Amino acid sequence: MKRYIPLLLVFVFGILGIIPFIVPHPVVQGTDEFLRNNLLKILAAFALILGLGSLLRVHYDKIRRKGQNWEYSWVLIVTFVVTSIIGLFGGVSGTGILPTRIGSFAFDIWTIYFNIEVPLGAAMFALLSFFMASAAYRAFRARSTEASLLLVSAFIVMLGVLPLGNEISPHLPSFAQWIMDVPNVAGQRGILFGVALGMLATALKIILGIERSWLGGGGE
Amino acid sequence: MICTLLAGIFALAPPTAVHAYDTPDDGGGAVKIEWQLSADDMTVDKYEVYRSENGVDYKKVGLIGRGRNQIEDETEDGKDYYYKVAAVSDTVTAFSAPTASVASSAQWLNRRKINIIIAVLVFGGLILAFIQHARRGRKLFVRKIAGLHAIDDAVGRATEMGKPILYCPGIGYIEDIATIASLNILGEVAKKCGEYDTKLINPHFDPIVYTVAREIVKESYTDVGRPDAFDPDSVYYVTDSQFAYAAAVDGIMIRELPATNFLVGWFRAESLILAETGASTGAIQIAGTDQVSQLPFFVTACDYTLIGEELYAASAYISREPLLLGAIKGEDWGKVIIGVILVVGSLIGLFTLFPVMQFFD
Numbered sequence: 001m002k003r004y005i006p007l008l009l010v011f012v013f014g015i016l017g018i019i020p021f022i023v024p025h026p027v028v029q030g031t032d033e034f035l036r037n038n039l040l041k042i043l044a045a046f047a048l049i050l051g052l053g054s055l056l057r058v059h060y061d062k063i064r065r066k067g068q069n070w071e072y073s074w075v076l077i078v079t080f081v082v083t084s085i086i087g088l089f090g091g092v093s094g095t096g097i098l099p100t101r102i103g104s105f106a107f108d109i110w111t112i113y114f115n116i117e118v119p120l121g122a123a124m125f126a127l128l129s130f131f132m133a134s135a136a137y138r139a140f141r142a143r144s145t146e147a148s149l150l151l152v153s154a155f156i157v158m159l160g161v162l163p164l165g166n167e168i169s170p171h172l173p174s175f176a177q178w179i180m181d182v183p184n185v186a187g188q189r190g191i192l193f194g195v196a197l198g199m200l201a202t203a204l205k206i207i208l209g210i211e212r213s214w215l216g217g218g219g220e
Numbered sequence: 221m222i223c224t225l226l227a228g229i230f231a232l233a234p235p236t237a238v239h240a241y242d243t244p245d246d247g248g249g250a251v252k253i254e255w256q257l258s259a260d261d262m263t264v265d266k267y268e269v270y271r272s273e274n275g276v277d278y279k280k281v282g283l284i285g286r287g288r289n290q291i292e293d294e295t296e297d298g299k300d301y302y303y304k305v306a307a308v309s310d311t312v313t314a315f316s317a318p319t320a321s322v323a324s325s326a327q328w329l330n331r332r333k334i335n336i337i338i339a340v341l342v343f344g345g346l347i348l349a350f351i352q353h354a355r356r357g358r359k360l361f362v363r364k365i366a367g368l369h370a371i372d373d374a375v376g377r378a379t380e381m382g383k384p385i386l387y388c389p390g391i392g393y394i395e396d397i398a399t400i401a402s403l404n405i406l407g408e409v410a411k412k413c414g415e416y417d418t419k420l421i422n423p424h425f426d427p428i429v430y431t432v433a434r435e436i437v438k439e440s441y442t443d444v445g446r447p448d449a450f451d452p453d454s455v456y457y458v459t460d461s462q463f464a465y466a467a468a469v470d471g472i473m474i475r476e477l478p479a480t481n482f483l484v485g486w487f488r489a490e491s492l493i494l495a496e497t498g499a500s501t502g503a504i505q506i507a508g509t510d511q512v513s514q515l516p517f518f519v520t521a522c523d524y525t526l527i528g529e530e531l532y533a534a535s536a537y538i539s540r541e542p543l544l545l546g547a548i549k550g551e552d553w554g555k556v557i558i559g560v561i562l563v564v565g566s567l568i569g570l571f572t573l574f575p576v577m578q579f580f581d
Contacts, residue, residue, distance in 0.1 A: 021333065022329060022330055022333050022336075022337060023328055023329060023330070024245060024246050024247040024326065024327055024328075024330050025247060025248075025326045025327065025328050026247050026248060026326055027326075029247055043428065044427065044428055047427035047428040047430070047431045048427040050427065050430070050431055050457075051424070051427030051430050051431070051457030052427075052457065054430065054434075054452075054453070054455075054456045054457050055456060055457050055458065057453065057456075058453050058456045061453060068475055069475060117461065117464070120463070120464070120467075121461060121462065121463040121464065122463075124463035124464075124466055124467050124490075124493065125463055125489065127493060128489060128492060128493055131492045131493055131496040131497075132492060134496055135492055135495075135496055135517060135520045135521050136520075138520055138521070139516075139519075139520040188512045191512050191515070191527060191528040191529075192512060192528070193555060193558055194527075194528045194529030194551075194555065195510040195512075195528040195529055195532075197343060197529065197551045197554045197555060197558075198397075198401075198510070198528065198529035198531065198532030198533065198551060199397040199510075199532065200340065200343055200344065200347075200551075200554075201343075201347050201532060201547045201548070201550060201551050202397050202400060202401055202532045203397060204344050204347055204348075204547070205347075205544065205547050206400065208348075210351060210543050210544065210547065211404065211535060211544060211547075213403075213404035213405075213407040213408060213436075213535045213539065
């Protein structure tokens with residue numbers, strides 16, 4: 001029974017997920033919208049509670065065990081509690097019951113988000129350029145025929161998009177564009193065909209209960 | 221006499237053959253109106269569309285520029301409507317004859333998607349046929365996939381070194397097939413971790429994926445007879461902020477120094493940040509995604525990469541379950557069919573006037 005109920009639910013909701021793709025009738029579209037917008041959100045809310053519980057438990061345990069860098073777990077727990085209180089009682093932009101402004105210093109949830117979360121995210125994103133440089137260095141070491149081919153084509157494409165490329169040869173930009181439009185797109189489409197069929201097969205296997213790894217029990 | 225002359229000079233030919241019909245293949249609530257352009261289209265400023273519910277009182281419901289000959293009007297299903305189209309120039313308006321009554325309704329089948337339904341049925345049928353084939357006990361050959369072949373070695377290496385395994389399913393949601401495929405692989409990896417008694421670290425971006433993953437890992441440990449080895453804190457939720465998640469996983473890589481990093485699932489810009497940090501720690505890295513734009517990063521920075529469909533084949537490959545292997549065979553034949561259609565379609569398109577592209581519209 002423990003196995004059959006999840007399999008039955010997956011079958012029913014899997015079929016319900018396919019039908020709206022081909023049936024435009026409002027009865028079907030409305031049901032689909034309800035499932036996606038309402039039911040899934042309710043499930044997500046419960047899952048979020050479980051998720052936050054797990055996060056706090058992991059860090060609480062770390063503090064209790066005095067694990068490696070346990071001090072940072074205090075930072076997480078304190079910021080979590082403070083931000084939650086501000087968010088829950090201060091309102092989205094400081095309109096709640098909790099005052100979120102001292103003089104010109106605002107600390108409502110939007111201010112925190114835009115002045116802490118967003119810049120920190122941007123800083124992580126900015127690291128990407130350095131990682132790209134180190135990855136490019138590794139990829140462009142011409143140790144094999146494929147790597148050499150990659151190096152040459154990348155060099156042509158880079159030159160092609162620079163004004164210098166046009167100075168070297170007026171044909172270089174169009175050749176670089178050809179590399180991007182023809183061999184590159186052909187390779188990508190080849191992968192995408194495989195991906196589309198793989199998605200179809202995976203979905204079918206799960207809906208029909210053939211794939212059961214997600215139940216932790218392997219195949220049939 | 222002068223009036224007749226002026227009327228002749230300023231006359232404007234109205235649009236003709238006005239035709240209103242229920243918008244096909246929609247969920248109702250819309251009528252499409254088409255017409256033949258006015259003979260004086262070059263001097264027309266705009267076309268105005270008028271609607272009536274009784275065929276007598278018309279109200280303007282839309283307008284469109286010259287040279288355009290169709291418009292869609294929002295309607296109430298089941299109610300009869302009449303339409304007129306007027307060509308309007310600076311001072312003159314020329315009305316067409318009214319249309320017959322038309323009512324909109326919702327359809328139960330989108331006929332424009334019939335080609336997709338046929339393709340899905342054909343490929344689905346192929347997959348099911350090969351699954352039946354496998355069910356009869358026929359042996360199926362599946363080529364060696366290096367990335368999946370390395371899983372045993374990767375888990376073994378972690379066990380020997382006494383270091384954990386990091387499994388990162390990316391930033392996908394439960395409705396992403398790549399995430400589901402990743403969870404299938406997680407189940408198999410967790411079984412091996414249970415068998416070898418190797419620590420597994422599994423941080424998550426989405427709370428629903430976390431909940432599902434936790435159950436999968438727990439079941440996997442139970443499945444190999446090691447429920448006691450399952451650590452509930454090994455699977456945990458971190459954050460649903462993309463770069464905060466990347467920072468958290470990077471931190472785990474630096475602090476815990478896992479022997480093996482699995483970066484398998486749905487990734488975006490954080491893929492290279494994770495893969496490069498993992499590479500710098502000296503871990504064996506097995507990555508896999510169906511995001512074409514992220515594949516080059518993984519290929520560059522990881523030891524093994526599951527490219528596109530290999531990600532979906534992973535669960536079958538690892539478990540060697542005949543029924544699942546049958547599905548992979550079905551996918552391969554699907555690709556053969558697509559290849560043949562592409563070649564034949566290209567030849568027909570190149571050498572004949574047959575409108576072959578309409579089949580793919």
